[in-house]
Amino acid sequence: MAPEATRTATGGAPAQERELRAQGRKTMRKLLDAGMTVFERRGYHAARVDDIVKVARTSHGTFYLYFANKADLFRALVTEAAEEMAAHAASLGEVGADDAGYDELRKWLDRFVDLYRHYGPVVRAWTEADVEDSEFGRLGAQLLGDFALTLATRIRDSGRSPVHPQIAALAMVAMIERLNYYVLSRSIDIDRDEMIDTLAAIVHVGVFRGTARRPR
Amino acid sequence: MAPEATRTATGGAPAQERELRAQGRKTMRKLLDAGMTVFERRGYHAARVDDIVKVARTSHGTFYLYFANKADLFRALVTEAAEEMAAHAASLGEVGADDAGYDELRKWLDRFVDLYRHYGPVVRAWTEADVEDSEFGRLGAQLLGDFALTLATRIRDSGRSPVHPQIAALAMVAMIERLNYYVLSRSIDIDRDEMIDTLAAIVHVGVFRGTARRPR
Amino acid sequence: MAPEATRTATGGAPAQERELRAQGRKTMRKLLDAGMTVFERRGYHAARVDDIVKVARTSHGTFYLYFANKADLFRALVTEAAEEMAAHAASLGEVGADDAGYDELRKWLDRFVDLYRHYGPVVRAWTEADVEDSEFGRLGAQLLGDFALTLATRIRDSGRSPVHPQIAALAMVAMIERLNYYVLSRSIDIDRDEMIDTLAAIVHVGVFRGTARRPR
Amino acid sequence: MAPEATRTATGGAPAQERELRAQGRKTMRKLLDAGMTVFERRGYHAARVDDIVKVARTSHGTFYLYFANKADLFRALVTEAAEEMAAHAASLGEVGADDAGYDELRKWLDRFVDLYRHYGPVVRAWTEADVEDSEFGRLGAQLLGDFALTLATRIRDSGRSPVHPQIAALAMVAMIERLNYYVLSRSIDIDRDEMIDTLAAIVHVGVFRGTARRPR
DNA sequence: GATGAATGAGAATTCATTCAT
C-alpha cells in the first residue's frame, strides 16, 4: 500500500464546481505535485504561485482555474496527508511488554517513516503556515489530537504504564515526528534502521514498560 | 537565575557600528522586546517591520537605526536564545538509574520548560524562518548539534543504555522541544508538573534504563 | 536612415527570460520611450519609476515585468544609443585637406547632430548616472574609446596633422559632444548650420590642417 | 596664486546669520572640504549628508548649524569655483597668429588645467545637479556665458578668424572642459604636457588661424 | 481550456531634516 495508491486529490474550490475531464485532472495533478515540490524547497510562505506554475509548466491563469489561491492548493495537499496519517495512527495494534509488542511497535514506526518521507514536505510547510492561518492550525490540532488519542488508548490498554497516557501519547508523537523532521530537513545522517530501532526501544521501554531484551 | 538576568542584547548590524548611549540602548531593547512579541503573535514571515515598530512605539526610521532589517533583529533574538539554551544543555549532571538520577533529570527538565516558555516564540519562529533562510538553518543545526552532543555524552556515560546514544539524544531533544511546542502553540491544556513528570519518566526509563519507582 | 529605423530594443533582464508577443513588445517599447522622455525631463537620478509608468500609461507592476529596475531600462536605452553612435563614428571617410575633405567632415557632423538630437537625453543622463554606477562608466568609456579610435585613425591617415592623433581625437569628441550638449540643455540659441560650419572649420583646419577656403 | 589662496568660503545660509568664531570657521571649512571629497566620490545626487558628516568627523546636527541643506553647501562650493573660473577666463591676453600668440594660449590653458584639477569635482557634480535644479542651471549658464564671452572677444579681436566668434568660443570651452573631464573621470592616461600642446595647437590654428610652426 | 499581460495593494528601505540633551 504505497502512499501513491490512495491519492485522493480532491482539488481546490474552483475545480469542484466543474466536471473535470482527463486533461483537466492531469493538469490539476501537475499543479499538486508542483506545489509539493515548491513547498518542500521554500516552505509555505516563500512559495510563490509563480514558482508552482513554472514547475508545473503551466500559466498563472491556469492555476486559478483549479485552485482559488495558494492556500487552497495547500489545503488539498494537507488533507491528503492528514487522511493518510490518521489512517496510519489507527493501524497500531496492541503493544505487549514482550517481543511481540516490540515488533508491533517497530513495524508501525517503520511504516510511519515511509509516510513521513512522502508527506514530510507538507507536514513541515504546515507547521510554518500554521502560525498565522488558524484554518491550518485547526486542521493540524485535529490531526494531532486523533493521532494522540489512538496512541493514548493503546497505552492505557497496555495497563502497565505508570505514566499519564495522554501526555505520554503526545510526547511519543512529538518525538517521532520531530526526529524524522530533523533527519529530513537538516540532512542529519542517521541510519534508517538504527533510528527506528532506537525509537522503538525508547517507546517500548519508556512508555509501554517493555521488558524484552533489546533486539539486534 | 531568571532568563532576563543574562540578556546580552548584542544588537543588529547598524547598531554595532556606533556606540550607543543609554537612550539608544533602551530603544534597542524596546525593539527587541517588541520583536519577541510580534514574532510570537504572527510568526516570522507574517511579522512586518511595521508591527514591531508599532508595538515598540517608535518610527520606521528608528528601526533601521538599530537593525538592518527584520532578519537582523531576529538574528539578535535567536542568538540570545541559542546561548541560553546551549548553556542549559551543558548543565545536565550525571543521570544514574536510581532516584537521584531521576531527580537530576527532572530538575533539568523543569528548568528547560521555563526557558522554553521564555524563548519559545523565538524557537517557533525560528523553525519557520529556517525553511528559506539557510543562515538560520545553520544556526539551528548548530544549536541542535550542541544540545544533542551534551546529552549523548550523558547517555554514554551512564553506561547502561542499550540504545544508540546520539540517536537517542536527538530523539530526546525532539520529544522535549516538540511537546513544549504543542503545549504552548496549540494551547493544549496539560498540567505543567504532570508534563515534566511524564517526560522525566519516559526518558529515565526509556533512555537511561532507570529503575526507580515512579515518583509522586 | 533615420534613427528609428534601426531601433533594436533589446529589453531588460526580465523581458529576456520570456518570449514576448506583439502586445508585450508594444508595452516594452512604450516603456522605453517613456523612459527617454522622463530621463530627458528630469535626468537620471530624479527620474522615478513612477514618472515613467505614468508617461507610459501603465502600472507599476507592468514596469517590473519588463525591466528589473530603473537602471535596467536605462541600460537598454544606453545600449541602443551606443550602438548607433559607434556605427556613426565608423562612417567617417577619408578627410583630405581640400574642399572634398571639408565636405566629408561636414556631412559627418551633420549626421552626428541628428543623432545627438535623438539620443542626447540618453547621453546626458548617462553622464549623470556615470558618477556612481561603474557599469555605466564602463559602457561610456568603451563608447568613448571606440569613437576616438576611429577618429584617431582618420587623423593619422591624413598624414598631415602635427598633433597627437589620439589626444586630438578625444579633443574633437569632447568639443563636438559638449557643444551639442550646451546647445540642447541650456537652450542656447545657435543656428544649426552655423554651428556645423564652425565645428567643421575648426576641426578641418585645426586637426586636419585643411587649407580650403572657408565655405559659404 | 594657488587656488587655496583665494578661498572665500562664504558659507551657507545659517552660518551667515551668526558670527563665527575661530572654531566655527574651522568646522565650516571641514564640512566644505568633506563635501568636495564626497561630491567627487559619489556625485551630487548620491552624496548623502551622512557621508559628508562622516568624512568631516562631525554630527548631523552640526551640519545644519552651518548649512541649510545639501544644496546650500554645494552652492558655496560652486560659487567659489565659479569665481575662480571667471577670473581665469578674463586673464587670457591677446592671441596673435605668431609664436607669441601660441605661447599666451598655452600658458592660459596650462593654468586652466590646474584650476580644473582642483575644482573638477565641483564642476562635474554641477553638471549632474544641473539637470533638475534650475538654480544650479542658471549659475552654470552664467559661468559658461561669461567664459565664452571673454573668449569670443579675443577671437573677434584677433580679426583673423573666419569662424563665428561666439560659436567658436563655446566650442573651445566645450573642448577644453570636456577633455579635462574625460581625463580626470575616466582615468584616461594622457601626458599633461602633450594634452596642453594638442589643445593649444588645435585652438591656435583652428580658431585663431595661427601660422606658427608646431612647437616641441 | 489555456495563456500571457496587466494590475495595485502592501511591505521594505532610505535619507534629509528636526529635536532634546
Add this chain to the structure above:
DNA sequence: GATGAATGAATTCTCATTCAT
C-alpha cells in the same frame, strides 16, 4: 557649539489575483 536620536515622507519592488485573447 556640538551631538546622538528620532522622524516620516518618498520610493522601490514584489506578488497574489484578475483580465482579454
